[in-house]
Amino acid sequence: MQISEGFVFVRPGLHLxxxxxxxxxxxxxxxxxxxxxxxxxxxxxxxxxxRTLLFFDPRSRGRSSVVSDRRQxxxxxxxxxxxxxxxxxxxxxxxxxxxxxxxxxxxAYALDNPERVERLLLVCPITPRRxxxxxxxxxxxxxxxxxxxxxxxxxxxxxGLDRTDPVAxxxxxxxxxxxxAQMMDPARIGRFPVxxxxxxxxxxxxxxxxVYFEHIIPKMRDWDFRPRLPQLAPPLLVVQGTDDLxxxxxxxxxxxxxxxxxxxMLEECxxxxxxxxxxxxxPAAGAFLxxxxxxxxxxxxxxx
Numbered sequence: 321m322q323i324s325e326g327f328v329f330v331r332p333g334l335h336l337x338x339x340x341x342x343x344x345x346x347x348x349x350x351x352x353x354x355x356x357x358x359x360x361x362x363x364x365x366x367x368x369x370x371r372t373l374l375f376f377d378p379r380s381r382g383r384s385s386v387v388s389d390r391r392q393x394x395x396x397x398x399x400x401x402x403x404x405x406x407x408x409x410x411x412x413x414x415x416x417x418x419x420x421x422x423x424x425x426x427x428a429y430a431l432d433n434p435e436r437v438e439r440l441l442l443v444c445p446i447t448p449r450r451x452x453x454x455x456x457x458x459x460x461x462x463x464x465x466x467x468x469x470x471x472x473x474x475x476x477x478x479x480g481l482d483r484t485d486p487v488a489x490x491x492x493x494x495x496x497x498x499x500x501a502q503m504m505d506p507a508r509i510g511r512f513p514v515x516x517x518x519x520x521x522x523x524x525x526x527x528x529x530x531v532y533f534e535h536i537i538p539k540m541r542d543w544d545f546r547p548r549l550p551q552l553a554p555p556l557l558v559v560q561g562t563d564d565l566x567x568x569x570x571x572x573x574x575x576x577x578x579x580x581x582x583x584x585m586l587e588e589c590x591x592x593x594x595x596x597x598x599x600x601x602x603p604a605a606g607a608f609l610x611x612x613x614x615x616x617x618x619x620x621x622x623x624x
Contacts, residue, residue: 321341321342321365321368321369322340322341322342322343322344323339323340323341324339324340325337325338325339325340326338327384328376328404328405328408329408330379330401330404333385334379334384334385334387335384335385336376336377336378336379336384336385336401336404336405337357337358337376337377337382337383337384338357338374338375338376338377338405339357339361339374339375339376340372340373340374340375341361341365341368341372341373341375342368342369342370342371342372342373343368343370343371343372344372345372345374345409345411348371348372349370349371350370350371350372350415350438350609350610351371351372351373351374351409351411351414351415352367352371352372352373352374352414352415352416352417352441352609353374353375353376353402353405353406353411353414353415353416353417354373354374354375354376354416354417354418355375355376355377355378355398355402355418355422355425355426356375356377356378356381356382356419356420356422357375357376357377357382357383358377358381358382358383358516358517358520358522358523359382359513359517360375360419360594361373361375362513362516363511363512363513363592363594363595364417364594366598366602366606367417367602367605367606367609369606370610371609374405374409374411374414376401376402376405377522378397378398378401378402378422378425379392379393379397379398379401380393380522380527380531381522381523381528381531382520382522382523383520383522384522386521386522390534390535393531393535393536393539394535394536394539394540395424395425395428395536395539395540395543396428398422398425398536399425399428399429399432402416402425402426402429403429403433406436411436412436413435413436413437413438414436414437414438415437415438415439415440415441415554415609416429416430416437416439416440416441417441417442417443417605417609418440418441418442418443418445419442419443419444419445420443420444420445420446420591421446421532421536421537423442423443423444423445423446424445424446424540424543424545426440426441426442427440427442427445427448427545427552427574428545430552430553430554431545431548431549431551431552434551434552434553434554435553437553437554438554439554439555439556439557439608439609439611440552440554440555440556440557441556441557441559441605441608441609442556442557442558442559442571442574443559443593443594443605444559444560444561444564444566444571444590444591444592444593445558445566445571445574446566447566447567447570447571447573448544448545448546448549448570448573448574448577449542449543449544449545449546449573450540450541450542450543450544451567451570460533461529461530461533461534464525464529464533465482465493465525465526465529466482467497470496470497472492472496473489473492473493473496473497476488476489476492477489482526486521486524486526487518487519487524489524489525490514490517490518490523490524490525491514491515491518493525494512494514494517494518495509495514498525499512499514501565502564502565502590502591502592503589503590503591503592503595503596504561504562504563504588504589504590504596505588505596508592508595508596511595512592512595545574545577546573546577549574549577549578549579549581550577550578550579551579552578552579552580552581554580555580555581555608556574556575556578556580556581556582557581557582557583557584557604557605557608557613557614557617558571558572558574558575558581558582558583558584559584559586559593559601559604559605560572560583560584560585560586561585561586561588561589561590561591561592561593561596561597562585562586562587562588562589563588563589563590564589564590564591565590565591566591568585571583572620575619575620576620576621576622576623577622581619581620582613582614582617582618582619582620583617583618583619583620584604584614584616584617584618585616586600586601586604604616604617
């Protein structure tokens, strides 16, 4: 498997980090573009066999340029970054894999550019509409950075380590707060590349949480992908863990509204099935990207 990395020039002051894995782009029959390189690049490498995975970090995340003008942070600019990556590599058609919020980037791009997308794989995606009956009061970024009741983080903050040693604070934040909330089995937390992610200041919680929860998500307002999903051209597979924080019925809605879609439930895992259930996830994802529906994937009927 060949690995390459570099930066895509978008405009002066804005460069997007990318990493490719698998076949060289010029020789590859299939290119899968994946937003969120800083979290997913090595975790998803098993999917690179026989194809090319092209990861990138959207602006102000991972190793990409920091954007100080917060007006330039939104779902729309993230979609524009994906298009900048596609154009840079002169790719005619791509498949897309999006996880969590980044599933919204992949879905929005596929809806806006149907002629350029082969297949769409959403893994534990953001809800297809503003949660409505699932809505829980979202805490502010300050609470997400300093969640109450997490003793290790409170102690580090009192000692000022969140400022003097933000890398150590970031690692504690992931291992003591974020990942335990996202994973069913705490024993699997060690599989997440915490040290690598926390090496990037863009991923420190004091930066990352406001990017999402002060700027991107609020600008999405009362989002609702459902009215456009019947026109979604590429086949869609939605993969969800039984113990994810995102409600299962929300992920089923993605599949119910799209015209050519199926839903795959993976048992005993939360928000990171490629970590928690790799024996189930990778064969299913690989089969779908190769043009087949996983055997256990189901068609979801829209509720009357």
